[in-house]
Amino acid sequence: xxxxxxxxxTLSVQEGDSAVIKCTYSDSASNYFPWYKQxxxxxxxxxxxxxxxVGEKKDQRIAxxxxxxxxxxxxxxxxxxxxxxxxxxxxxxxSWGSGNTGKLIFGQGTTLQVKP
Amino acid sequence: DGGITQSPKYLFRKEGxxxxxxxxxxxxxxxxYWYRQDPGQGLRLIYYSQIVNDFQKGDIAEGYSVSxxxxxxxxxxxxxxxxxxxxxxxxxxxxxxxxxxxxxxxGTRLTVV
Numbered sequence: 001x002x003x004x005x006x007x008x009x010t011l012s013v014q015e016g017d018s019a020v021i022k023c024t025y026s027d028s029a030s031n032y033f034p035w036y037k038q039x040x041x042x043x044x045x046x047x048x049x050x051x052x053x054v055g056e057k058k059d060q061r062i063a064x065x066x067x068x069x070x071x072x073x074x075x076x077x078x079x080x081x082x083x084x085x086x087x088x089x090x091x092x093x094x095s096w097g098s099g100n101t102g103k104l105i106f107g108q109g110t111t112l113q114v115k116p
Numbered sequence: 117d118g119g120i121t122q123s124p125k126y127l128f129r130k131e132g133x134x135x136x137x138x139x140x141x142x143x144x145x146x147x148x149y150w151y152r153q154d155p156g157q158g159l160r161l162i163y164y165s166q167i168v169n170d171f172q173k174g175d176i177a178e179g180y181s182v183s184x185x186x187x188x189x190x191x192x193x194x195x196x197x198x199x200x201x202x203x204x205x206x207x208x209x210x211x212x213x214x215x216x217x218x219x220x221x222x223g224t225r226l227t228v229v
Contacts, residue, residue, distance in 0.1 A: 043220040102214075102215060
């Protein structure tokens with residue numbers, strides 16, 4: 001089955017700097033890669049996602065890149081702010097149908113701290 | 117007000133007792149999931165369901181059971197066979213049949229006393 005590895009487990013940056021979180025996945029059938037942000041005491045919420053037919057996607061200060069050949073994808077946050085401090089999770093999901101289940105498998109999470 | 121609701125928020129259980137966590141959604145989603153969250157281990161999949169009356173084991177299903185009798189509901193029972201049940205449990209749902217955003221409930225923190 002799918003296995004998702006996420007690095008680093010903790011990341012501390014100065015306000016205004018960039019932050020990069022990397023994930024690798026094992027199942028070449030995976031074709032959907034979302035990123036979730038979980039603030040302390042709250043539920044995870046989707047911040048950006050990318051599908052396998054796209055190499056890069058950007059939404060304001062956040063971007064995600066995907067390398068299907070190498071089976072890795074990354075989250076990039078530019079101009080970090082203290083409110084970006086949270087736990088970030090990557091995930092991978094295979095397509096539905098044709099014997100696939102579409103289940104969503106998460107990485108171990110990265111605790112990002114942005115110092116003012 | 118649409119969403120996914122878990123109850124209770126906090127739950128205490130004595131060793132040897134079964135306990136059921138509730139998860140209800142009114143988003144008309146086909147797919148529902150249960151995850152367990154432990155520090156440093158991310159979200160680990162316990163069970164998932166693609167459609168009513170069908171569900172599959174995830175990576176850590178031992179000691180847990182689920183049912184999916186209604187589209188809106190996907191309760192999780194933590195049985196006495198689960199060796200280390202103290203954790204934060206998250207339920208999620210998504211449209212299904214295609215890869216889209218999963219929406220999470222607010223979670224249930226289970227503590228064995």
